[in-house]
Amino acid sequence: MVQTESYIMLSIVLFTLGAMGVLLRRNAILVFMAIELMLNATNLALVAFARHWANDTGQLFVFFIITVAAAEVAVGLALIVTIFRTKRSINIDELHEMKG
């Protein structure tokens, strides 16, 4: 049986990669995909913990996260399509109307 720690390590690596993608890539769709990668990494950690404690609450949480991610992707991609239609670009460096 592979130790829970190994899964957590892998989860951390994937989460870090996702975070780097969010910070480094300028394409809004790619930033979105990196966020999905981070969500997947947390899911992996939750399932590993669920097995560790023999408690399937963690698996229920993953079920909820996947559902919320589906909703989030639908809304987010609608926003990206809207932004692309108005600005003809999805480079997030060019989206600075909010002065953020």
Add this chain to the structure above:
Amino acid sequence: MTELWLFIIVGAVAVAAAVMMLLSENAVHSALFLIVTMVGISLLFLMLNSPFLAMIQITVYAGAIMVLFLFVIMLLGAEKLGTADPGPAKSRFRWFTPVVLALALGLLFTIGLATIQGNIDDKTPALAPAEVRVVNAANNGPIDVYVGSLLVADDLPFGQATEFSQIQSGQFTVSVRPISGGEVTAAFTSTEGVFTNIIAYGTGEQPEVALAEQDFSPVFRDGDTRVTIFNAITGTEAVTLVDAHSLDTNTDVYVNTIIANLPAHTVSSVEVPAGDVNWRVVRRDDASVTVVDLTDQPLRSEQNTLIVLADETLSETDSRVLPVVVSTTAQAEFGSPRAIGYSLFTQFMLPFQVLGLLLLAAMVGVIVIVQRELKPKRKQQQRRKVSRSLTNVIAAQVGQEVVEEDVPQLPQSTPETEAEPAN
């Protein structure tokens, strides 16, 4: 060992695909690499004993969500957009790369520190706690049963069984105390995840105690059910369990044997198709002697049945064998769709409903976002027509061709007050 290698390979592929996703110039390639990572994670879910989530991961994530991504990438023609390096001088976020590097290094440092300081090693995963129940097949009155100092059965009459109760793992002394007085003890080592029946049996003044483990893991074939039988008949006689309807009248032999030669005071289990069964317990050496009949015994597929063949004293000289049947709903396996569904509809009913509302809100939200975007678009098209005729006028006056790319900027630079006199 195989599982470790599998983990290493799947994990390496998932990480490599994630890295490739970040480095790909083409957004479509990135999406495809992300699908590889998600499939890898679903394999890890399988290895983590959650087949349901593995399937959800593939269908919802690698299927629905990634198709949505690919669709939007193709729709916008955004394969190459925003991927070109703006160059260090042009980028307004020059500080990002060092920050990311510092973050990654900090994370790695934290992991190392946690591994060294936090003693994160060699923890075996916890299993479900040990559980025990008491079956009283001793025909001399009610009994109290203690496991260590914990009372697990209080005044349990003959032929009855308690529910399973959780106990800690470790070594205990099981103490069976008949109401009539006296005490019988047995040594018991409880193990995590093991279900143990404490069976009191016998017809004497003091009962005897047997510890019989019961297997609640899923049966191999769907529609089957597991029956565990304990032979508590007084004496040393072994018995055989046969199908009462399978008697061959020519040879006087039962064709269909369920359990052959079950020795006295031992336990055996068998997986059989669920349904009403007509079984017969016969003597091992002489199949023509019926010990007891189990007529129309219902065996349901979701239940796990324990049958204790107990002696019941009818009078001082007469006794008969009475089957004590205890049916327990088999526990759904950890991580199985049934277990997830059970939790979802009991413990997590309210969050599930809220989630439904959230999805509804997201759906309405998407429609609103797209609609608010569509209405000004029509006005914009009208304005673009105006501005296009304007550009023609300007082009005719200047005598030069106006570049098409300048067109959207014109309404901003040319106020509408100026456009009206032109008409």
